[in-house]
Amino acid sequence: MAAGGVSCPPAQPCLDAIDWRRPWLAPLASMGQRVAARVQAGAGVADALNALIDEGAAPPPGVRFVPQAALPPGMAYEQFIHAEGRVPTRDNLHDFFNGLVWLHYPAAKRRFNRLQAGVIAAEGVGAVRGPLRDALTVFDENGAVLLAPPALHEALAARQWRRLCVELRPLWRQARLLLIGHALLEKLVSPRKQVTAHVYKAHAATESVVNVDGWLAAGLSAQRLAAKPFNPLPVLGVPGWWPENENFCFYDDSLVFRSARIA
Known part of the structure; x- marks a missing residue:
């Protein structure tokens, strides 16, 4: 978009x-x-x-x-x-x-486009995008994919920031965070602590995926996307991505590293 x-x-x-x-x-x-x-x-x-x-x-x-x-x-x-x-x-x-x-990521982008075009053909362009087009827009603009061991996915889903980025820091050597969203990349030209990616939740650990583009395109079903299977991740908190997060007080900022809501 x-x-x-x-x-x-x-x-x-x-x-x-x-x-x-x-x-x-x-x-x-x-x-x-x-x-x-x-x-x-x-x-x-x-x-x-x-x-x-x-x-x-x-x-x-x-x-x-x-x-x-x-x-x-x-x-x-x-x-x-x-x-x-x-x-x-x-x-x-x-x-x-x-x-x-x-x-x-041509296959993933084509998949985004086909899904968007399908909804537009069926429903037209209204004042409200609807759940699928809204999810596609979020992912296309600000999305990322985390290929990582299950423990990192679990900590991210629970927003356990200390566990994710401090206790499990050695596991990040086995992880890849790939930024898909072009608005996200634009924001990071001037890095700010609050810049947040919406991370696509994989069905399983995907550290062995070679063709990320093909894997992502194949897994982007309309039903799954409409449920917004994303987790927020402040990008500068990724170990090794920003010098300031070597001081673990970096993660004490509750305005950026927010706890999960209790239902």
């Missing part, structure tokens, strides 16, 4: 602010730096993304990127992508990251 985001005219100042050494950007850094270099040389974001595909530096995502002006007035963004195979893209940081996620 490319709605929202901070406009960046010109794009260069926003792209210059990206620190590609951040651990959460590791999966995207190689492609991201190539796209950024083209934009900084004067290309539009859509053209820079397409160039990476044309060069064979990124796998074809099943779509092409086009300027935002290609989206007809009154037509839903997701409906247009589904019908035309083209992603309207603005020259800003939000859509820059959206394009990178399309290149890196």
Whole structure:
């Protein structure tokens, strides 16, 4: 969903602010730096993304990127992508990251789009998205996937922050947190403690998953997503991702690391 985001005219100042050494950007850094270099040389974001595909530096995502002006007035963004195979893209940081996620997780992004388009075709675009479109929007904008041993998933679900990030810290060496949400990536260009990912709960431990994109796309059922199977995780609390969390008092901030609600 490319709605929202901070406009960046010109794009260069926003792209210059990206620190590609951040651990959460590791999966995207190689492609991201190539796209950024083209934009900084004067290309539009859509053209820079397409160039990476044309060069064979990124796998074809099943779509092409086009300027935002290609989206007809009154037509839903997701409906247009589904019908035309083209992603309207603005020259800003939000859509820059959206394009990178399309290149890196094409099967998952296509699954998001098909589900969104299916609901739009059946129900139209109303004032309220409904449970499935709402869940898809949350995940597409701010989602993440945690591949980790069961103990970490259990502590995260219970919001046991000390257990998750302090007592079980050695287990994070066996874990991977992959950021899917492009709005989340945009927010982390200026890291703040309260930036929170909505982590997709796996059915089981998935530390052995090789093709995360295919696994994720296959597991995204409409029924499961409508139930919002996500757990909040303040990203800077991930061990090894932010120097300040080496001091365990970092997790005593009850405004950020909130306890689970008691039913």
